[in-house]
Amino acid sequence: xxxxxxxxxxxxxxxxxxxxxxxxxxxxxxxxxxxxxxxxxxxxxxxxxxxxxxxxxxxxxxxxxxxxxxxxxxxxxxxxxxxxxxxxxxxxxxxxxxxxxxxxxxxxxxxxxxxxxxxxxxxxxxxxxxxxxxxxxxxxxxxxxxxxxxxxxxxxxxxxxxxxxxxxxxxxxxxxxxxxxxxxxxxxxxxxxxxxxxxxxx
Amino acid sequence: xxxxxxxxxxxxxxxxxxxxxxxxxxxxxxxxxxxxxxxxxxxxxxxxxxxxxxxxxxxxxxxxxxxxxxxxxxxxxxxxxxxxxxxxxxxxxxxxxxxxxxxxxxxxxxxxxxxxxxxxxxxxxxxxxxxxxxxxxxxxxxxxxxxxxxxxxxxxxxxxxxxxxxxxxxxxxx
Ligand SMILES: Cc1ncc(C[n+]2csc(CCOP(=O)(O)OP(=O)(O)O)c2C)c(N)n1
Ligand SMILES: [Mg+2]
Numbered sequence: 001x002x003x004x005x006x007x008x009x010x011x012x013x014x015x016x017x018x019x020x021x022x023x024x025x026x027x028x029x030x031x032x033x034x035x036x037x038x039x040x041x042x043x044x045x046x047x048x049x050x051x052x053x054x055x056x057x058x059x060x061x062x063x064x065x066x067x068x069x070x071x072x073x074x075x076x077x078x079x080x081x082x083x084x085x086x087x088x089x090x091x092x093x094x095x096x097x098x099x100x101x102x103x104x105x106x107x108x109x110x111x112x113x114x115x116x117x118x119x120x121x122x123x124x125x126x127x128x129x130x131x132x133x134x135x136x137x138x139x140x141x142x143x144x145x146x147x148x149x150x151x152x153x154x155x156x157x158x159x160x161x162x163x164x165x166x167x168x169x170x171x172x173x174x175x176x177x178x179x180x181x182x183x184x185x186x187x188x189x190x191x192x193x194x195x196x197x198x199x200x201x202x
Numbered sequence: 203x204x205x206x207x208x209x210x211x212x213x214x215x216x217x218x219x220x221x222x223x224x225x226x227x228x229x230x231x232x233x234x235x236x237x238x239x240x241x242x243x244x245x246x247x248x249x250x251x252x253x254x255x256x257x258x259x260x261x262x263x264x265x266x267x268x269x270x271x272x273x274x275x276x277x278x279x280x281x282x283x284x285x286x287x288x289x290x291x292x293x294x295x296x297x298x299x300x301x302x303x304x305x306x307x308x309x310x311x312x313x314x315x316x317x318x319x320x321x322x323x324x325x326x327x328x329x330x331x332x333x334x335x336x337x338x339x340x341x342x343x344x345x346x347x348x349x350x351x352x353x354x355x356x357x358x359x360x361x362x363x364x365x366x367x368x369x370x371x372x373x374x375x376x
Contacts, residue, residue, distance in 0.1 A: 022262065042265065046288035050258035053250070054289070057262025057270070060224070060246075081251040085259075089248065170293040174265065181266060 002134050002157040005099050009035035011136050012068055012097055015143040019066040019095075020058060020181060024051035024075040026106045027099055030162045032070055040180035045168040049078035052096060056086060059094040062181065069096045073116055074104045080121070086149050087125040095143060096122075096151040100132075101158050109159070122151035207235045209369050212340030213300070214239025216347035217271050221355070222298070224248060224263060226256035227273035232302040232371045236273065253278030257285035261295050269355070273300040276321040276364075277314065286360070287328050296354040298347075299362040301332070307367050325362055332362040338370050 003011075009031040012021070021041040023029045028051070029043045042058070044051050055069030076083075076098050086094065098118050104110045119132035127149070131142040134155040142152045214236045217225075224246040227237060241247050250256050253274045260270035274282070279301060290297055304311070305318015325332045331353070333346050346363060353361040 020266075042262075044289065046292065047258070047285055048288075050254065050261070050285045050289050053255040053258030053285075054262035054265075057226075057259040057264075057268070058266045059262075060248075061263045061266035061268040079255070082255055085248075085250050085255065174293050174295070178265060178267075 002155045003136055003139065004162075005031035005101070005156045006034045006162050007136055008097065008099060008139060008154045008156060009070065011139045012070065012143060013039075015140050016066045016068060016095070019068045020062070020177075021068045021070055022051050022055035022058060023070045024048070024072055026072045026075065027101070027156075027162070028070040028072050028075070029168065031099070034162050040176035042177045043168045043173050045170060045173075048075060051075060052079050052082040053085070055094060055096070056082065056089070056091065059091040060089065063091065063093055065093060065181075067091075067094050069094065071096065071098050072105070073098055073100045073102065073112060073118070076118060077112065077116055080116075080118075083122055083125060083128065083151070087127045090127045090149055092148050094149045095146075096149070097143075098151065098153045099156045100153050101156045103158060105159075118151060119153040122153075207338065207369070207371050209335065209338055209340035209343055210235025210371065211239045212343035213335065213347055213363070213365075214243060216344045217298075217300075217351070218243035218245055219344075220348060220351035221269050222271045222351070223269045224260075225271050225273060226250055226259045226263075228253055228256065228275070228278055230273075230275040230302045232365055232369065233273050233275070233300070235371060236300065236365075240271075253282040254285045257282045257290060257297070260297050261285070261289050261293070264295050264297060265293075271298045271300060274302070276301045276303050276305065277317050279321055279324055280317050283324065283328070286330070290360050291328055291330070294358060295360070296358045297360045298350050298354045299330070299360065300365065301362055302365045303367060309367075321364070330360050330362055332364050334364045334366045336366045336368040338368065 059067035119130040122130035129146045130151040132153040263270045305314035
């Protein structure tokens with residue numbers, strides 16, 4: 001069994017409606033744009049291999065917000081070293097969600113040469129929790145229940161990418177993301193919503 | 203010891219005085235004194251695993267309102283080009299970079315030379331200006347680092363400081 005990438009993005013947004021999401025290029029960005037109606041998230045139109053590091057930086061800058069790194073499996077293979085940095089600094093507000101489809105989908109579906117076993121790898125690192133899930137219910141449970149920082153490897157249906165989305169305009173993405181960050185921070189202060197705390201700057 | 207060099211303390215102080223709140227870096231012997239000073243000044247220190255990761259991390263922190271600096275040996279510039287071009291420059295994120303120069307004047311290690319020589323051209327190709335520091339007494343540190351921070355924080359540009367060999371420190375084999 002496996003889920004659709006857009007459903008993964010939708011479950012992430014339902015579980016963490018106020019999360020700031022950093023989406024890697026490829027299916028991660030297409031799925032999140034669809035599921036969020038092109039919400040003000042940080043879509044990386046390029047910079048393959050930089051999304052996890054960027055999410056870690058965002059997470060440490062705003063420890064009161066939930067930050068989600070939404071990554072393709074090829075993306076994380078290119079930047080798996082970043083998992084060791086997550087283990088080193090352990091932001092309690094960071095959740096990494098990997099869309100494991102076993103492919104470099106958007107470049108034509110070339111297979112990854114190995115099962116990346118991201119959940120096993122992350123679970124072996126100190127300070128990280130991890131789960132591999134293949135349906136929406138388990139995904140939601142993992143997102144809500146795993147102590148953070150967490151990695152959730154979502155096995156998505158091969159060949160189920162939602163198709164290409166129009167290229168993102170970097171300036172627009174940046175402006176919307178920073179505005180959303182400020183606006184939601186103010187809104188959350190007003191409504192006194194639940195705030196996830198983390199030990200700052202270890 | 204590089205940790206007690208005047209210029210290194212002056213660079214660390216100029217960064218801290220300029221509001222830098224986190225340093226993402228990979229170690230380098232000439233950088234060591236700067237790193238020690240930044241930590242003494244209460245700047246959060248993030249030793250990451252690869253310079254490309256430092257650039258991505260700093261980009262995220264800057265977008266979320268932080269004031270990061272990235273410090274690396276210039277070899278690491280080679281490791282970070284795509285993050286600089288496709289993320290930092292493309293998204294208009296201003297970042298200060300501090301590059302410890304190898305492969306230039308007085309270099310004994312042939313493996314360091316090609317990227318050292320290419321560093322100014324690589325930065326220029328991305329439109330990132332680089333300003334050298336050469337005074338071992340640190341006389342040029344405050345004005346140069348301060349000027350780079352102004353370019354970053356006010357003009358929104360990415361700009362680099364090059365720690366040149368004339369500073370001394372870190373002239374070993376690493
Ligand atoms: C540095 C770099 N290398 C290669 C590419 C080409 N490329 C773009 S997307 C992609 C595949 C991404 O795979 P994955 O992260 O698994 O996402 P998917 O396409 O499967 O959704 C590749 C190889 C690139 N854009 N940048
Ligand atoms: Mg993939």
